[in-house]
Amino acid sequence: MRRTLRAHGHRTAATVTLALALAATAPPPPAGADPARPGTLAEVRAELERLYHDAEVAxxxxxxxxxxxxAQEKRVRTLRSRIEAAETRLGRLTSLAGAAARAQYRGDSLPAEMQFALSDNPEHALDNASLARQAQQATQGVLTALTATREDLEKRTDDATEVLKSLRESRRTKDTQRRTVERHIEDAKKLESRLEKKEIERIAALEKKEADDAQAKWVGSGILDRVGTEATPAGKKAIEFATRQLGKPYVWGAEGPDSYDCSGLTSQAWLHAGHVIPRTSEEQWRRLKRVPIEDMRPGDLIIYFADASHVALYIGDGKIIQAPRPGRWVYVSPAASMEILGVVRPDA
Known part of the structure; x- marks a missing residue:
């Protein structure tokens, strides 16, 4: 069926150009012919669907x-902040240690500020001679340990920064792949827009028939007699949020409030239900609890295609709310209109 970007990344708009050109000049099907039979328009629709799928994968x-x-940028910032804190404390303790050494040389007691700095309970530091003596003996140990901690933090920060550079390079590569596929789709959409109304209607009919046939087969299996019908309180909130988004356009990479992609919609729906879940459909499939299809309930997420490249929110009665693809809007559709990979539960 649908393939991943690895399999189809080499495709260009040329394939669609030829198919659409043929479609635009092809005669209408004979009277009584099956409108869903394989043909030029079916090939056009299949190629467009593959391109949309490839773009969603990318x-x-x-x-x-x-x-x-x-996440890595946040880690690097945290490490750098800890280095700064360690350096500040190290400088302060070094200064106090010098003051303590001078005081000991003169025969004075440990300075009050040193006692405060090294005491776990500064409120009682001045009255605790034993703690003061321990602090005197431990001063150099504290400084040595703090220096070692700072050096360790510096090394970890350097390592984390190198990882960050690699991740940024990987992101640039994936962004280039995404933009290449998007350019192909823009070309295909321009050509698609030149089709006559009857060709567009035939393509829509092909798509609807495939979806209806898949849904009928799924429902005919008796699956709806076994699945749950009641959502959890959090699941109800997720469904309510997704319902309010109906009619908003699909935009790749969008997560609201004016537009969404498939996983942007599901992740935001569950965020508003009080659960933070992964941003992408692949990570939702990988990290959330999987449940058998016959055990799913409203609010669960249905993951689609072998590469987990699409996701939708199950709302019950065999239906989902999804953000489908460019040129479409968030809408309610049959749950089995696409190839189901499995079901995950955000509030397991």
Whole structure:
């Protein structure tokens, strides 16, 4: 059926150009012919669907790479902040240690600020002679340990920065792949727009018939007699959020509030239900709890295609809310209109 970007990344708009050109000049089907039979328009629709799928795969990979970059940037910032804190404390303790050494040379007691700096309970430091003596003996040990900690943080920061560079390069590569596929699709959409109304209607009819046939087969299996019908409170909130987004356009990489891609919609729906879930459909499939299809309930996420490149929110009665592809809007559709990979549960 549908293939991944690896298999179809070499395709260009030339294939669609030829198919659409033939479609535009092809005679209408004979009276009584099956409108869903394989033919030029069917090939056009299949090629467009493959391109849209490839673009969604590429975008998901870019989004996942971007998520890794964002997380790594946060880690690097945290490490640098800890280095700064360690350096500040090290400088302060070094200064106090010098003051303590001078005080000991003069025969004075440990300076009060040193006692405060090294005491776990500064409120009682001045009255605790034993703690002061321990602090005097431990001063050099604290400085040595703190220096070692700073050096370790510096090494970890250097390593994390190298990883960040690699992740950014990976993100740039995936973004280039995504943009290449998007350019192919833009060419295909321009050509598609030149089709006559009757060709467009025939393509839509092919698509609807395939979806209806798949849904009928799925429902005929008796699956709806076994699946759950009640959502959890969080699941209800996710469905309510997704319902409010109906009619908003699909945009690759979007996660609201004015437009969404497939996983942008599902991740935001569950975020508004109080659950943070992965951003991409692949990560939702990989990291969320999987449940058998016959055990699914409204609010669960249905993952589609062998590469987990699409996701939708199950709302019950065999239906989903999904953000399908460019040129479409968030809408309610049959749950089995696409190849189901499995089901995951965000609030397991």
């Amino acid at each position: 975008t998901n990979k870019y989004d996942a790479a971007d998520e890794k970059v964002t």
